[in-house]
Amino acid sequence: MTAVHDDEPDSADRPRRPRRVARVLIDSPLPQLDRLFDYEIPAELVADAVPGVRVRVPLRSAGRVVDALLVEVGEPDASDRPLSQLEAVVSPVPVLTPALYALARRAADRAAGSAGDILRLAIPKRMVRAEKAWLAADPPSRPVIDEADRAWADGVLGAYPGLAEALDDDERLAVDAPPVPSTLGDGTVVGSWAILLAAAATHTLASGRSTVIAVPDHRDRAQLEAALAARIPADALVRDDAKQSGPTRYAAFLRTLADAPCVVIGNRSTVYAPVSALGLAALWDDGDPLLGEPLSPGVHARDAALLRQELHGGALVFAGHTRTTDVERLVAVGWVRDLPAARRVSPRVVLSANREGESRAARVPSSAFAAAREALTEGPVLVQVARPGYAPVLVCAKCRHPARCAHCGGPLHAARQGAVPTCTWCGRAAHAWACPECRSTLLRMASSGSERTADELGRAFPGTRVIVADGDHPVTEVDARPALVVATRGAEPRAAGGYRAVILLDGDRMLMADDLRIGESCLRWWSNAAALAAPGSPVHLVGVGGEVARALATWTQAAYARSELADRAPLRMPPTVRVASVDGPHRAVDTAIAALRAAVPELDGEAVLGPIAHDESVRALVRFDYGLGASVTESLRASVVSHAMKGRRAAKGRTPGAAHTLKVRVDVPDLDL
Structure with a gap:
């Protein structure tokens, strides 16, 4: 038996030791779980539970353990509020950077969606062997661009007066690419647009900063990869492609987490690549529907790139043989600058x-x-x-x-x-x-x-x-x-x-x-x-x-x-206004529209079209000005969460399914009821 001294305080009167609190984002499609949850970090996990790692946490409402991402570690908490403990740290690699989480949160809020859905696109599934090989290898070295390649890049960029300086000054640009084919030194035929973007990436990498380039499909990626292969070191060129094998894609993702700058080329989700010191984000042919994300919340690569540039700086380039009305609207309002070539070339x-x-x-x-x-x-x-x-x-x-x-x-x-x-x-x-x-x-x-x-x-x-x-x-x-x-x-x-x-x-x-x-x-x-x-x-x-x-x-x-x-513009058609679609049961859609009108009284009488029958549900379209975007998406998201909470238990005799779910999609390209 342990002795107790008279002057020793009773255990019930001892001050509670402050707890380390982890704030995690649960990997779940349920909209009501799209927020940070607090969990206590047990003593044995304090060293490994750092921001950005994958963790496993108990979800008491479901009675099971689920995957999550540790977003931040809070200040020590001495309160008596009950907290569940982290179950495990799955991986020691911080795959979620603060910048990536901020971008995912901002993109999801703008699209009335969930940050978890964005991060599911941005962060590949964990591959244990690829991760172990990455941890065992030496960190990549900083790439060195020789003088000949620097001169080549500056020569190509020189066809657009002021382009190199605009890249260095982190400007937003719209560039019309030369409409002629080019032949590389090894005989490979590529579009001149690939040469232009390769030169911009080489110039940015030479300044010690990273580049992210999103293209519509594998044919465009192959041209860009060929144009870059002879100009930058092989270990600085990262290919991000959804068609890669799981280990290969995860290894490429881990490379983007390194401190050494790199050039990442890939498809629409590439705009989220968590590179260090981003100096340039570029999109080729942003009018191609392949750059539009079909999965919820449906954030177009163009919009994600705009948000990323606004949050974290770096230059932003929209290049193409044509100009989309979306980019031209940005040029008209002064948010993007049109940068013409010194000599106009046309077929x-x-x-x-x-x-x-x-x-x-x-x-x-x-x-x-x-x-x-x-x-x-x-x-x-x-x-x-x-x-x-x-x-x-x-x-x-x-x-x-x-x-x-x-x-x-x-x-x-x-x-x-x-x-x-x-x-x-x-x-x-x-x-x-x-x-x-x-x-x-x-x-x-x-x-x-x-x-x-x-x-x-x-x-x-x-x-x-x-x-x-x-x-x-x-x-x-x-x-x-x-x-x-x-x-x-x-x-x-x-x-x-x-x-x-x-x-x-x-x-x-x-x-x-x-x-x-x-x-x-x-x-x-x-x-x-x-x-x-x-x-x-x-x-x-x-x-x-x-x-x-x-x-x-x-x-x-x-x-x-x-x-x-x-x-x-007079017809209030996109992209002169933003358009959101609201799909679901008739009563839920009516409730969401009524709540929206109450929350955003600035909406005019013709802002809402419908609802009309659409498949097994009804659909309404909401047209709103860009300045009302935050208020509209916040109200629509609140309606989605409220409907999901009410529908947690399906009514007796009713089968839960898509027809009973309220769905919101923002920035639909057409008024298609």
Whole structure:
């Protein structure tokens, strides 16, 4: 038995030892858990429980242990409030930097979403072997850029007066890239835009700062990687790609956490790469829908880059062959500066139409046909089409009614001439198809896909190589020998020395799409294809007139974006205003809209469109000015959390599911109810 002295205070009267408190963000999709929770750090974990590490914590409401990220360690707490203890520290590597958490929190709040959803995109899953190899290896050394590469970078940037100085001064810039192909020293063909961004990254790395560049897809990333490979040390070039294996991607992520600066290139989530001393964030072709995040909360890479630059500094560059209305709006309000090239370079665009006496049904006018014939004596010719396949659309030969599948109602298509039509949705063959309108059993091809176009052009140019490039036939590069390259939009391969002619077909059909931004999208598709032509080679836009065609012919894409903004402003269309969609049960949507109007009385009477039925729920759209963004998103987020709390237990006889969930998406690109 231990002796107790009379002068020793009773244990109940002893002062409580201050506890170390960890504030963690729980990895959960539940919106009500999107906040920091306090946990006591047990004595045995004090050394390892540092900000940024992965931890395991008990979640009493669920009766289980869950993953979390330790955001910060609070001051010692001597209060008597009950706190659960950390269960374990999963990894000693602090994967969440303070800057990354601040960016995730800011992006989530702006989009009425959860910071955990952002961090799930930014931080790859832990790979134990890759992590152990990283911890055992020596830290990467600071990269050294030799004088020759510095001079090369400054020479490339010199084509844009003041660009190098603007990068050093952390400015926000919109840059129109040169629309010509380039050939590297090893013979690799890349776009001149890749050379420009590689020079900007090299210049920034030479100053001791990191660069983050986000591009739409692997084809763009490969060009940029090739342009950078010969200019910066290999260990300073980090590839961030969702298609990498888990260990490879996690090892690349760990490299970005090092103190040594680097250049990170990848897809949309690359804008969150937690590099040290960020000097430049750049986006190539921000109008490409691949840079829009489909997962909640749906923050576009452009918006994430803008928030990151505002929070942490560094230069920001939007580069492209065209100018999106989103970036042009930022230029108009003075938030982004337009930086033109010293010498304007543009392709030779020809607006081709059928001549007198030619059939209007002729798909390739005689002028474009003659240009292709002449160009094929020198090298490859690119033909851009709207759709892949042989005959993507079939109609009744008698009444022109669209041919639909009798089982699911999907559109029928033909894989080749004379083939049995099949459904594009369910894949069933329509052996005994009959038109529901006129009962005719004859079908007509209403459109030509890439394969049918290649078949037709192959007969028109006998003895010529024909190459199909689309989703089913990926081709990244072709040689300089004569060939007809038939490609769908966005799948055009690069040609050695550039194409000797480019023919843009189906433009009128592309412009018919029911999309607010279809003119903007078409101009981007056509401009990117035109940029693949060799200098001086003709680019024929077939059968299209109007403002968008003139913008391509005069290479004034920024002016077209300005005119689009002017047209949308009176109608309060995005991006002149921000638009949020609210989906869910009718009562929940009505409650959220009522709460929003009470919280933000500045909203006018026409701010809300709907709600109308949408699938199994209803949808309403909210239009609001940028200055009201914080108030609107805060109110909508509060409604989401409130609805989630009420729905924790599904009503008796009702199955919980997506139809009973209130969802909010901010900055939707179109007014699509």
